Amino acid sequence: MSSYTNYLGARRCCELKSSGLAGPIGPQGIPGERGPAGLTGFTGPQGPTGRSCRGPTGPKSFIIDHPLNPEKYLVHACLEGPEAGVYYRGKGEITNNESIAIQLPDYVSKLARNFTIQVTSIYSKERHEPNLLQVSDVENNAFKVYGKNGNFFWTVYGLRNEILVEPDKKSINVNGDGPYKWY
Secondary structure, three states, X not given: OOOHHHHHHOHHHOOOOOOXXXXXXXXXXXXXXXXXEEEOOOOHHHOOOOOXXXXXXXXXXXXXXXXXXXXXXXXXXXXOOOOOEEEEEEEEEEOOOOEEEEEOOOOHHHHEEEEEEEEEEOOOOOOOOOOOOEEOOOEOOXXXXXXXXXXXXXXXXXXXXXXXXXXXXXXXXXXXXXXOOEO
């Protein structure tokens, strides 16, 4: 399909006649607020995830109402990779020409490990040279960003604890049908 508009209106992709169930409440793009139920499309509980014109292994997508235009939807897709990951992100500011501690949620160390931290300095007209930023490791659900005064964006990626991403077929019971199964 050439656009999401065509995708949303093309029931022929899925070759199923019934409408899907309503999905979970979807984000509306404003932190702290939640929007109305997202639609899962024309394929029942799985929705259009994986059953689009791209075939049974297509992207896992979901549809939510557009936060500004009630005549439109937003189609989002899941990130995929060879690991089960989590991420946290935010914006910080160093004001003492030394460092600032960034506190992550108190549950982070119970949920994830092997953290990677990325920081990006935000341009400032007052500063005539790049602001080199460095970071510490995550310890006790926090990390430090070191550098000169200035604003920055940060992202922390972690590897989820207790999720085996390559289980042996003999050691698990698979649930569900269609392209998305779970154990």
